[in-house]
Amino acid sequence: MDIDLKQYIGLFVEEAKEHLQSMNDALLNLEKDKDNLSHVNEIFRGSHTLKGMSGTMGFVNMSNLTHQMENVLDEVRNGRISLNEKIIDILFTCFDVLGDMVNYIAAYGQEKESDNSELIEELQKVIRENKPAEPDEQRVEEAVEFDNYVLNIIRKAKAEGLNGYKIQINLSPSCMLKSARAFIIFNLLESVGNIVYSNPSADDIEDEKFDFSFTIAVITSLSKEELLEKLNQVSEIEKIEVELIDVEENANEVINYDKKNTNSSQIISEIKTPKKESSKVGKTVRVDIDRLDNLMNLVSELIIIKTRLEDLSSNSNMKEMEDTLEYLERITTSLHDSVMKVRMVPVERVFNRFPRMVRDLSKELNKKVNFIIHGENTEVDRTVIDEIGDPLIHLIRNSMDHGIEKPEERIKLGKAEEGNLTLKAYPDGNSVVIEISDDGRGIDFERVREKAIEKGIYTMEEMDKLTVNDLKNVLFEPGFSTSENVNEISGRGVGLDVVKNKIESINGSVELETEKNKGTRFTIRIPLTLAIIEALLVKVMDETYAIPISSINEIVLIDKRDIKNLHGQDIILYRGNTIPIVRLDRAMGLESGASMDEYTAVVVKKGNKQAALIVTGLVGQQEIVIKPLGKFLSSNKMFSGATILGNGSISLIINVNSLL
């Protein structure tokens, strides 16, 4: 491949992924509403674009496959092949294969050596099997059978004294710009009446996807002769046939109901504003993430400098200085907000792969599932978005597998045959809430009890003491899964504990509500951003460290006499629990300070574990910008990052997990 093209691979990959996503969406919609031609058109447009893109980039296999897909889709949208499950499945497979190809290109910069001959063969088979043998020339005449919708319009028009005409136009073979010529004719007819039907569709005509002839049905007050006279003004037409549509005669034929060209009025309007979509796209700009990070860094730096200026001015007592600083403060704050907003991405980015997953799973499990997504436009920082995908996949699989019952079972229980699975996102203060709920069988806590004992997580005696709330927590214990049998979908030894860990690692939380035979709801709460957190700054000797507020329970004073020593580990009784004491000065490798009668301790938590961290003093609570420590220091698990304080010095952020 040319060096020149290599620089476009990133762009190619991203655009290809976008197209595949919208094609996937459209196909999912089409599966639900098989007669809706607009979905077919969307998929067609997508594969057409992909064909063009891959062709330009020299990805031959990809362009071959998309070409074959296009052939099938073309037959479908022209009504020559009716859509069935098999075709949809083949198309989904095609999308998957294309997705793999794109990923391969993203990883290696070149196309994988695979010609997908089997898939292409299947696509060709679809055409062969479904297409009635007919010569191509007859195509136009054959298809001119108006459907109910068109006939109704014509009938109504007739009642109002207007006439419906079928106009067949053959352009001269020398015509260079067929679609432009057709456009002139469309315009002309629109000026004297209404176009209610066209074959091929206006879309195809616009794309020059017709030989030289097309058929239009038009309603007008003009007579046949007047119409002919008008049309004869257009040049480069070889032959015009105008025929009055006899509605009564056609009335019997309408049983041959065919929706393919129903939305003629919509099609007509499309030809008038063909580029509506592209104008919308033009309003966004693709920016490299590194540039955004850089911008964010600069803004953080600006905020730090501003804080420093404020410190200086408080000593100077200059009124003008204060006013100016106040203005600076306001500007930096809104600049910071704007930059944060730029980094926000809608959760749609993660959600959009789920409908496909749910579809595949429901086929696999023989369950009927109605999947509903709400609030996909809710925005979170891009640092968060990468982290929530896996936990959500896990929870959705869980609901599909354990929650929603098989159709027979549901009917027996008096529920609708189709189960409901809802994924909902909404912002709530400084966090985003994502709910996954189903109306399935709910969690059977009796089984949870049995299972927990069976797996040796709890003994019988311990179990008897547990409340329902405790049992919920059992579900999140490592190695727990209530699935009857291990299968491909869930229960591979990893369970809800993985979900919980992942969510907690980004300072989020998971809650669970369930009712037998009513359903289960998981509520995930995650911070809007990981780049900025609320933290408590503490002094350890003369060093300053930050502890994320989300992992702090409370701050307590510990009396020296309350500290007990158990096997060399200092412990203390805290709200009925004994929790370990960690002296941060020692943990940080410093000389321990003088023995005191009373210590300040920060009680931190992670999951069910707690510890009291003894600090030298408290500095205060503030929002901090997290800076990663980078690859070089990645082996140091004690700190999750660093932050720059107002005076420009760096403070490390304690990873509470490492101390428990």
Next chain:
Amino acid sequence: MISEDKNKYVIFKLGSDFYGIDVNNVLSIERVGRITRIPNSPEYVLGLMNLRGDVIPVVDLRLKLRLDTSDINKNTRVIITKENESTVGLLVDSSSEVVEIDKDNIDKPPSSGSDNEILKYIDGIGKSSNRLIILLSLKKILN
């Protein structure tokens, strides 16, 4: 063709010896600012430095190469380097120039045999205007 025969190196001093690292790995040379100690990290990791809003780990090259330590003075510099996505600052005694060294003027490092720690990190020995310059491999130092 010039670029193949000649290599540019950032030259710095540790004690009385001259060292060099490939200019392509060097982002900038900075004065030493305030450095925050990182507990639980190897001795040669001096700490974190605030470089215009970026947090950069600083390695005391003397300690890493098992040389004697020296105090930070007004000549001390931090060379900000980048190797395979990780940005690290190297604390050196002084640094002032970039020199071009002919491939012909670079000798292979002395074959291992002695236990000298420094040998692990050497790419070669360069000669430039009567000086011997120890050419370090950043990759080997940072791994």
